[in-house]
Amino acid sequence: MTKTYIHGVGMTKFGNHSDRTLKSLLLDASRQALEAAGRPKVDAVFVGNFLAGSMSNQEILGAIVANDLGLGYIPTAKVEGACASGGIALRQGILGIMSGEYDTVLVAGVEKMKHANTPDVTQAINAAMDTESNEKHAGLTFPGFFGVLAHRYFHETGATKEHLAMVALKNRENALNNPLAQFQKATSIEEIMNARLITEPLGLFDCSPMTDGAAAVVLSRKPSAIHVRASALVSGPTQMQDAAELLSIPAIGESGRRAYEKAGLGPEDIDVIEIHDCFSMTEIIAIEELGFFPRLEGWKAVEAGHTKPGGKKPVNTSGGLLSRGHPIGATGLSQIYQLVHQLNGTAPNQVKGARIALAQNLGGTGSYSAVHILERV
Amino acid sequence: MKVYSCCGHDTVVKRIYCPSCGTPDLQELEVSDHGTIYSFTKIHVPPVEFAEIAPYNVVLVQLIDTTAKVTGRLMGEVSIGDSVELDRVEAGAYIYKKV
Ligand SMILES: [Zn+2]
Numbered sequence: 001m002t003k004t005y006i007h008g009v010g011m012t013k014f015g016n017h018s019d020r021t022l023k024s025l026l027l028d029a030s031r032q033a034l035e036a037a038g039r040p041k042v043d044a045v046f047v048g049n050f051l052a053g054s055m056s057n058q059e060i061l062g063a064i065v066a067n068d069l070g071l072g073y074i075p076t077a078k079v080e081g082a083c084a085s086g087g088i089a090l091r092q093g094i095l096g097i098m099s100g101e102y103d104t105v106l107v108a109g110v111e112k113m114k115h116a117n118t119p120d121v122t123q124a125i126n127a128a129m130d131t132e133s134n135e136k137h138a139g140l141t142f143p144g145f146f147g148v149l150a151h152r153y154f155h156e157t158g159a160t161k162e163h164l165a166m167v168a169l170k171n172r173e174n175a176l177n178n179p180l181a182q183f184q185k186a187t188s189i190e191e192i193m194n195a196r197l198i199t200e201p202l203g204l205f206d207c208s209p210m211t212d213g214a215a216a217v218v219l220s221r222k223p224s225a226i227h228v229r230a231s232a233l234v235s236g237p238t239q240m241q242d243a244a245e246l247l248s249i250p251a252i253g254e255s256g257r258r259a260y261e262k263a264g265l266g267p268e269d270i271d272v273i274e275i276h277d278c279f280s281m282t283e284i285i286a287i288e289e290l291g292f293f294p295r296l297e298g299w300k301a302v303e304a305g306h307t308k309p310g311g312k313k314p315v316n317t318s319g320g321l322l323s324r325g326h327p328i329g330a331t332g333l334s335q336i337y338q339l340v341h342q343l344n345g346t347a348p349n350q351v352k353g354a355r356i357a358l359a360q361n362l363g364g365t366g367s368y369s370a371v372h373i374l375e376r377v
Numbered sequence: 378m379k380v381y382s383c384c385g386h387d388t389v390v391k392r393i394y395c396p397s398c399g400t401p402d403l404q405e406l407e408v409s410d411h412g413t414i415y416s417f418t419k420i421h422v423p424p425v426e427f428a429e430i431a432p433y434n435v436v437l438v439q440l441i442d443t444t445a446k447v448t449g450r451l452m453g454e455v456s457i458g459d460s461v462e463l464d465r466v467e468a469g470a471y472i473y474k475k476v
Contacts (some may be wrong), residue, residue, distance in 0.1 A: 140435045
C-alpha cells in the first residue's frame with residue numbers, strides 16, 4: 001500500500017482577524033505549507049470548512065485555492081463535517097494518495113467567525129445538530145450537550161467543576177508559550193471557577209471560543225521525516241437522547257480503536273496528543289475513550305498532572321481548542337501543525353524525544369470523530 | 378409517549394432500519410409520560426430563537442419501563458433523580474414539569 005508523508009505545514013495566528021478576509025487567511029496558511037514543502041507540484045486540494053457559506057457568503061473554496069495559488073486545473077473539493085471538517089479533509093487527502101490517484105495533495109482548513117455576534121454564531125453552529133429533532137426544538141446547544149454530560153459525570157464520579165477548571169488552566173498555560181494561540185493572558189483556577197456561566201456547570205473558560213484562522217498541510221507519497229501511520233474516521237449518534245451511554249462518545253472510542261489497529265500501536269505507544277477539547281469536559285471524556293486512562297477516571301489523571309507537558313500523556317501542548325482557539329474548519333489541521341512541530345523537536349511545550357503523536361478531531365456532539373497517528377521516521 | 382424498540386434497545390428516535398439486526402419492522406410502543414431526570418443543564422447563552430426564555434433547563438429524562446431517554450425542557454430548579462411528567466408538546470419540544 002502507498003504510504004503518506006507530511007512535507008510541510010502552515011498556520012496563521014489564531015484569534016481576531018477583523019482586518020482580513022476568509023480567503024486571505026486560507027491562502028496565507030496554504031502558501032506557508034507549500035513553501036515549507038519546497039513548492040511541490042500539487043495534484044489535488046481539499047479544504048475543510050463549516051461556516052463560510054452561512055457566515056461569509058463564500059463557497060468554492062477548493063477552486064479558489066487552486067486558482068489564486070496558480071496550481072493549475074486540478075481536482076479540488078470542500079469537505080464539511082462540522083468541527084471535524086479539517087480532520088476529514090486531511091483523511092480525504094490521505095485516501096487520495098493511498099489510492100494512487102495523487103502524488104501530492106494540499107489540505108487546508110479555514111474559518112472566520114469573529115465578525116458575527118454570539119447568538120448568530122450559536123444559531124449557525126446549531127446547523128451541526130439534527131435540526132428536525134425534538135432536542136433542537138427544546139433549545140439544546142453544543143455547550144448545552146456537554147453541560148448535561150458534565151452534570152452526569154459529576155454524579156457518577158468524584159469529579160467536580162474544579163476538575164474542569166484544571167483542564168482549562170492547563171491548556172491556557174500551554175497557550176502562553178504558543179505565539180499562534182488566541183489566548184495568551186495568564187489565568188487562575190479561581191478566575192475560571194468564578195467566570196460567568198454558559199450552560200451549567202460550564203462557564204466561559206470551559207468553552208472553546210469563536211476564532212478566525214487557517215491551517216494547512218502538504219501530503220505526499222514521497223518520503224519525508226513525518227509518516228502518517230494511520231487515518232481513521234467514524235460517524236456516531238447525532239442526538240443526545242439516542243446515545244446508549246451518555247458518558248461515552250462512541251465515535252471517539254471507535255475512531256481510536258480503528259486508528260490503533262491500522263497503526264499496529266496502542267495508547268501506551270503514544271508520546272504526545274492533540275485532542276478535541278471543544279469543552280473542558282470533552283477533553284476528559286476523550287482521554288478515556290482513546291484508552292489513555294480508564295473509563296470514569298480521566299478526571300483523576302487531570303488532577304495528578306498526567307496530561308501536562310511533563311506528564312505521562314501530554315495532551316494539547318498547543319493550548320487546545322480552549323486556548324489555541326477553534327476556527328472550526330482549521331482546527332483538525334492546526335492539531336497536525338502542532339504535532340509535526342512536536343515530532344521535529346520545534347514545538348512550544350516540546351515533549352522531549354516525541355516520536356509517535358495522535359490527533360483526534362470531533363464534529364458535532366459526537367457525530368464525527370477523526371483520528372490520525374503520525375510518526376517520526 | 379411513543380418509543381421504537383428492537384433487539385432490546387428502545388429510542389424515541391424512529392430509525393428506518395434497526396442498527397443491530399437491520400429489520401425495517403421496529404416495534405412501536407406506547408410508554409408512560411413519567412420519568413426521572415438523568416441529567417440536565419441550565420442554558421444561559423441560548424441561540425437567537427430561545428433568547429426570550431433564557432435561562433432555561435434542557436433535561437435528559439429516563440423514561441419508565443423502557444431503556445429510552447428523551448430530551449426536553451423544564452423551567453425552574455431541577456436536580457438529577459427528580460421525578461417529572463410530560464406537560465405538553467410545544468413547537469416540537471417536549472416540555473416537562475416536576476411531580
Ligand atoms: Zn433489531
